[in-house]
Structure formats: C-alpha cells, structure tokens
Amino acid sequence: MNRIEQTFQLLTKTGRKAFVPYLMAGDGGLDCLADRLTLLEKFGASAIEVGVPFSDPVADGSAIQMAGIRALKNGTTLRGIIKKIAEARKQIHVPIILMTYLNPVYAYGIDAFIFDIQEAGIDGCIIPDLPMEEEDIIAPKLHEVNIEFIRLATPTTPLDRIKQIAGKGRGFLYTVTVKGITGERSEFAHDLYAFLKQVKEVSSIPVLAGFGISNQEQIAEIVEYCDGVVVGSKIVDLFASSRLRELEQLVSIFHSKSNPF
Amino acid sequence: MSTYTLPNEKGHFGIFGGRYVPETLMKAVVELETAYKEAKDDPDFQSEFRRLLTEYAGRETPLYFAQNLTKYAGGANIYLKREDLNHTGAHKINNAIGQALLAVRMGKKKIVAETGAGQHGVATATVSALLNLDCIIFMGEEDIKRQALNVFRMELLGAKVVSVTSGSATLKDAVNEALRYWVANVDDTHYLLGSVMGPHPFPMIVRDFQSVIGQETRDQFKAAKGRLPDALVACIGGGSNSIGMFYPFIEEEAVRLYGIEAAGKGIDTPFHAASLTKGKPGVLHGALMYLLQDQDGQIQEAHSLSAGLDYPGVGPEHSYLKEIGRAEYHSITDQEALEAFQLLSKHEGIIPALESAHAVAFAVQLAAKMNADQNIVVCLSGRGDKDVDAVKARLERGLES
Ligand SMILES: Cc1ncc(COP(=O)(O)O)c(C=O)c1O
Numbered sequence: 135m136n137r138i139e140q141t142f143q144l145l146t147k148t149g150r151k152a153f154v155p156y157l158m159a160g161d162g163g164l165d166c167l168a169d170r171l172t173l174l175e176k177f178g179a180s181a182i183e184v185g186v187p188f189s190d191p192v193a194d195g196s197a198i199q200m201a202g203i204r205a206l207k208n209g210t211t212l213r214g215i216i217k218k219i220a221e222a223r224k225q226i227h228v229p230i231i232l233m234t235y236l237n238p239v240y241a242y243g244i245d246a247f248i249f250d251i252q253e254a255g256i257d258g259c260i261i262p263d264l265p266m267e268e269e270d271i272i273a274p275k276l277h278e279v280n281i282e283f284i285r286l287a288t289p290t291t292p293l294d295r296i297k298q299i300a301g302k303g304r305g306f307l308y309t310v311t312v313k314g315i316t317g318e319r320s321e322f323a324h325d326l327y328a329f330l331k332q333v334k335e336v337s338s339i340p341v342l343a344g345f346g347i348s349n350q351e352q353i354a355e356i357v358e359y360c361d362g363v364v365v366g367s368k369i370v371d372l373f374a375s376s377r378l379r380e381l382e383q384l385v386s387i388f389h390s391k392s393n394p395f
Numbered sequence: 396m397s398t399y400t401l402p403n404e405k406g407h408f409g410i411f412g413g414r415y416v417p418e419t420l421m422k423a424v425v426e427l428e429t430a431y432k433e434a435k436d437d438p439d440f441q442s443e444f445r446r447l448l449t450e451y452a453g454r455e456t457p458l459y460f461a462q463n464l465t466k467y468a469g470g471a472n473i474y475l476k477r478e479d480l481n482h483t484g485a486h487k488i489n490n491a492i493g494q495a496l497l498a499v500r501m502g503k504k505k506i507v508a509e510t511g512a513g514q515h516g517v518a519t520a521t522v523s524a525l526l527n528l529d530c531i532i533f534m535g536e537e538d539i540k541r542q543a544l545n546v547f548r549m550e551l552l553g554a555k556v557v558s559v560t561s562g563s564a565t566l567k568d569a570v571n572e573a574l575r576y577w578v579a580n581v582d583d584t585h586y587l588l589g590s591v592m593g594p595h596p597f598p599m600i601v602r603d604f605q606s607v608i609g610q611e612t613r614d615q616f617k618a619a620k621g622r623l624p625d626a627l628v629a630c631i632g633g634g635s636n637s638i639g640m641f642y643p644f645i646e647e648e649a650v651r652l653y654g655i656e657a658a659g660k661g662i663d664t665p666f667h668a669a670s671l672t673k674g675k676p677g678v679l680h681g682a683l684m685y686l687l688q689d690q691d692g693q694i695q696e697a698h699s700l701s702a703g704l705d706y707p708g709v710g711p712e713h714s715y716l717k718e719i720g721r722a723e724y725h726s727i728t729d730q731e732a733l734e735a736f737q738l739l740s741k742h743e744g745i746i747p748a749l750e751s752a753h754a755v756a757f758a759v760q761l762a763a764k765m766n767a768d769q770n771i772v773v774c775l776s777g778r779g780d781k782d783v784d785a786v787k788a789r790l791e792r793g794l795e796s
Contacts, residue, residue, distance in 0.1 A: 189693040192574045193417045211691040236415055236678045241692025263415045288419040290581055314579035
C-alpha cells in the first residue's frame with residue numbers, strides 16, 4: 135500500500151484531521167531541506183508537500199513566487215531536490231508529495247523522473263498545470279509504480295467533473311478553496327463550506343482543502359467540512375522569517391491538547 | 396479537398412498544443428471552445444465579424460507590389476500585404492474584434508489581455524471601447540518604458556494598464572499575470588489572448604480570426620497574377636500574423652512558408668528570441684510548444700529590439716509545422732531589422748513596425764536568391780510609428796560608438 139493511503143487510513147481510524155504543510159525546496163538553500171522536513175514531521179505534519187521552484191508559476195501568488203525566485207537564485211534544480219529527498223528519506227516517515235509545474239518534469243524526461251522519484255521514496259505528485267485532459271502524459275505511469283497522482287478540484291469545477299476527478303483519484307482530492315491563486319486570504323467566499331460539503335459528498339477518497347489558508351481559526355472552521363488542510367504560503371513565510379515557534383503552533387494544531395480535533 | 400484538419404478535438408497539433416492549465420480555468424476554456432464552435436457556424440456572428448473588419452478596421456488591406464524594394468533586392472518580386480494599414484496599425488485588430496464579439500456572445504463584460512509591444516493592448520482597448528467592455532491590460536515594466544506612447548493610447552481608450560515587474564518584466568511575465576488575473580476573475584472575464592499561443596482553443600481561434608490575412612492575399616494575388624505566390628514571409632512573436640498568412644496556403648505544397656524569428660544580438664549569444672531555431676519542446680502558458688529554456692526546464696528570457704517578438708515560445712501550430720517540415724524558420728538580428736526598417740522607409744515610403752522589419756530583411760535576402768519570375772509576399776504586420784523613438788535613440792547611440 136502507498137504511504138499516503140496508509141496515512142489516511144490511520145487518520146480515519148483515530149478520527150484525526152490531516153495537516154499537510156507545503157514548503158519551497160531550495161528556499162534558504164537546498165542543504166536545509168532535510169532539516170525542515172524533519173522539523174515539520176516532528177511538529178506533527180501528516181504528510182509534506184515539497185514545492186519545486188519554476189520560473190513561471192502561474193497558479194501561485196507572491197509568497198510562493200518570491201520563494202521560488204530565491205530558490206532558483208540558489209541554483210536549486212529538480213534533480214538536486216530529488217537527490218536531497220532520497221538522502222533524507224531514511225529519517226522521514228510521513229508521505230512526501232512533490233508539487234511541481236509540468237515543464238521541469240518534461241525537461242527531466244518523464245520516464246527518468248518517475249524512476250528517480252520512486253528510488254527517492256516520493257509518494258505522490260501534484261502538477262497544478264496538468265488537468266485531467268492532459269494527465270495521460272504521466273498519470274498512468276505513476277500509477278504503475280504506485281505513486282499517487284493527486285488531482286485538484288476547484289470552485290469553478292462543475293459537479294459532474296468533480297465526480298469524474300474524484301473517481302479517478304487515489305490518495306486524496308486536493309480541493310482548492312478559492313477562485314484564484316495561492317496566497318493568504320483574510321476571508322473566504324461565503325459559499326465555500328457548501329462547496330466543500332458537496333465535494334465531500336461525491337468523493338470516495340479523503341478531501342483536503344488548500345489555497346489561502348493561513349491561521350488556526352480558518353482551519354478550525356474548514357475542517358468541519360473536510361478531512362484536512364494544506365497550508366502553503368504561510369509556512370513558506372514562517373520558514374523564510376525563521377518564526378519556528380509560530381510554525382510549531384500551526385503545524386501541531388491537530389495534536390495539541392487544547393484543541394478539540 | 397481539405398486534409399489538414401488540425402488541431403484535433405483535444406487541441407493537439409501532433410504532440411504540441413493542448414490545455415495545460417490550472418483546473419480553475421478548465422471550465423472557462425471548455426466554455427470558450429463551445430461558444431466558438433457555435434459562433435463559427437452562426438452566419439449572424441460571421442457577418443458581424445466581417446462587417447466590423449470592413450467598416451471599422453478598414454479591410455481588405457491592399458496587396459502592394461514593392462517595385463523599388465524588388466529592384467533593390469535584385470531577384471524575385473516582393474509584395475507587401477499591408478496589415479499596417481489596419482485601424483490601430485497592425486494585424487492585432489483582426490483577432491481583437493473576433494474575440495471581443497465572442498466575449499459579448501458569452502455574456503462576459505470584462506476583458507483582460509497581455510501586451511508586449513502594446514499593439515495587442517491597443518487593439519484590445521479599442522474594441523473594448525467600441526463594444527463597451529471593461530478592459531485591463533497587463534504589460535511588462537520594460538515594455539512600458541519601450542512603448543510609452545502605446546500605454547497612453549490604451550489609457551486614452553479607457554483601459555487600465557497594469558505594470559508587471561515580475562521575472563523579466565516583458566511579454567512572458569505579462570501573460571503570467573493575465574493568467575493569474577483570469578484565474579481569479581474567470582466568472583465575468585474573458586481573456587483576450589493576443590497570439591496563437593496559450594491553451595486550446597486559443598491557438599485555433601486566433602488563427603481562424605487572423606487567417607483573413609492569407610485568404611485575402613490568396614484572392615488578391617490570384618486576381619493580379621492568375622496564380623499563387625512562390626513564397627510567403629512573416630515575422631514570428633507568438634506566431635499570429637504568420638499563421639494567419641500561412642494557414643490558407645498550408646495545403647498548397649508549392650508555396651514555401653518562411654517564419655522569421657528575432658535573432659536579437661545573434662542566435663549564438665544568450666540574447667535572442669529564436670524559440671524554434673534554438674529552443675526545445677516544453678510547456679508554458681497552457682501549451683506544449685518550442686521554448687527557450689535551460690536544461691532544468693526553467694524558461695529563459697527572450698531578447699529582441701522589438702517588444703512584439705520578445706517571447707520565449709512560439710505557438711503550437713508553428714512548432715508542428717516545423718516538426719513536419721511544412722514551414723521553414725529563420726532568424727534576423729536586431730541590426731538587420733534596423734537596416735530593413737530604414738530601407739523600407741527610404742525606398743518605399745513605408746515605415747514598418749520593427750517586428751515586420753524582420754520579415755522585410757529576410758525577404759530581401761530571399762528574393763536575391765530567387766528568379767525574377769518568382770513572387771514573394773511579405774506580411775507587413777504593422778506600422779512603425781510606435782518604434783520611431785526607440786529607433787532614433789538606437790541610431791544616435793550607434794553613431795556615437
Ligand atoms: C506589428 C507586430 N507584428 C508582429 C507581432 C508579433 O506577434 P505575432 O507573432 O503573434 O504576429 C506583434 C506583436 O506585438 C506586432 O505588434
């Protein structure tokens with residue numbers, strides 16, 4: 135069984151919600167990637183999304199854009215990231231999911247990429263510019279080697295299509311909470327919860343909400359309607375400004391005694 | 396006897412094209428495809444499009460025999476398809492009219508667009524004014540500096556121009572920002588893409604709207620000469636004026652098709668925009684196409700004296716035509732384009748856009764290698780008013796050094 139499936143089975147059994155932080159690989163230098171992964175696991179991350187920097191990240195807001203630029207300036211490459219993850223894998227036990235735009239993978243070579251991430255112990259891939267219509271370029275090959283291709287559903291996705299997407303998926307369904315790009319939001323659309331509820335109803339796999347989520351109050355409300363959250367821009371900023379106590383508070387939200395989750 | 400039917404229903408031209416966009420945009424992209432298919436078969440839509448091309452844009456544009464330039468080149472006859480005489484000064488208006496009518500048809504009241512040279516931005520702002528649509532234009536900071544007059548024009552026409560400072564602050568980054576804006580405003584906004592790039596159905600829609608160029612050329616040349624030209628030459632930024640010229644001739648194997656990219660300071664330097672000549676296939680802005688990129692798949696900055704050619708990719712259909720060998724792609728340096736800019740001004744009394752000057756420069760070289768009974772048609776995609784300041788500065792600098 136894939137590590138992602140195992141993780142969610144365990145979460146379901148224990149009645150816990152998933153907290154999945156996103157970090158930009160190479161922000162702060164690739165050498166600190168292993169330490170950051172270890173830290174996130176220690177703080178209680180259910181799984182970790184590792185972002186691959188790209189020159190033209192059209193789905194991202196300024197926090198992740200800037201982190202990507204810093205990582206690229208450091209000379210970060212997809213090849214380097216996979217190598218670091220391979221080295222760190224022994225000491226990290228939670229699922230690692232690579233979040234990358236398609237072109238770095240295309241340039242790497244799809245087959246070589248899949249071979250290398252399998253060797254490195256990577257459990258899943260999210261490719262934000264690869265909708266269902268084009269996924270055959272990589273999804274079947276990932277499936278063959280038991281790496282999850284994580285699909286996205288958004289507030290503009292018609293219900294029929296959400297059913298179709300959820301029906302294909304293993305792992306979890308990444309449900310985008312906003313019509314828009316990544317980045318912190320002070321508030322969400324009034325119909326977000328109705329939307330999440332709808333997605334939850336039609337999805338046979340766990341539903342995680344992401345995009346714009348940045349604080350405990352938001353998380354507390356959102357997880358009423360889904361199985362967990364992905365937090366990106368906020369985590370990226372906390373790492374970049376070395377606010378590790380705040381990071382711990384956020385990532386450990388489903389573990390601390392004072393929290394009723 | 397139509398055998399060339401691309402793109403296929405998935406929007407692919409061979410391996411190229413497709414819809415590599417965030418899921419948020421899929422609904423809009425599918426909606427657009429449906430709306431376009433209906434509009435294409437709707438005689439009312441087509442006649443309104445025709446009417447605006449004629450009465451508003453000033454079509455048809457002349458096919459002009461450039462006698463002096465022909466004499467100068469000393470070989471084949473050179474004809475100019477005068478897209479520079481369109482309202483707003485370039486071919487961009489053809490596509491802007493078509494897509495704005497589509498937006499109205501889809502009930503979208505807001506338009507977002509990117510622009511490089513400012514020509515597409517001006518064309519978009521113009522039709523937005525005409526059809527009473529809200530218009531927001533993203534433009535790279537670098538291009539805003541190079542094309543200050545076009546920024547003022549867009550504002551005069553009622554558009555909001557937003558300066559883009561990310562990345563290389565040119566066309567590629569303006570497309571990123573326009574896409575991000577569209578992702579967040581997709582319910583009421585149409586993205587009026589300016590070239591044959593982006594996700595399906597854009598490369599097909601823009602091609603179809605621009606193919607009026609080639610269709611007129613075909614009819615005009617036939618009427619004048621009783622046959623087809625031997626070669627067509629057009630410059631390539633994203634590839635819209637060239638595909639518009641080529642498309643009605645694709646199945647005429649005897650007609651040679653030449654697309655001209657910007658070689659900037661030279662294709663052996665890092666400062667060029669020759670995606671087909673020096674790039675590799677990859678995915679950017681929703682399509683698989685030839686791209687300037689490093690070995691890790693990071694997109695590289697393009698460089699050209701002309702803002703409209705300053706794009707690190709080239710539309711999927713050109714990528715395909717290169718792959719199957721139907722069209723040939725060459726490049727012209729900044730210096731050669733500057734010379735052609737002056738040449739056409741002095742010999743024909745026509746100041747071309749710097750983009751179009753690339754095509755002129757190549758056509759002069761090509762004509763010299765062909766016979767006097769052969770004929771070349773150059774797509775003169777735009778006029779040079781927007782470039783005279785930049786050329787003046789450049790020539791003065793050249794004189795000093
Ligand atoms: C006059 C002119 N020609 C050519 C181009 C290049 O675009 P395309 O290759 O789409 O025709 C531009 C773009 O701004 C332009 O303004």
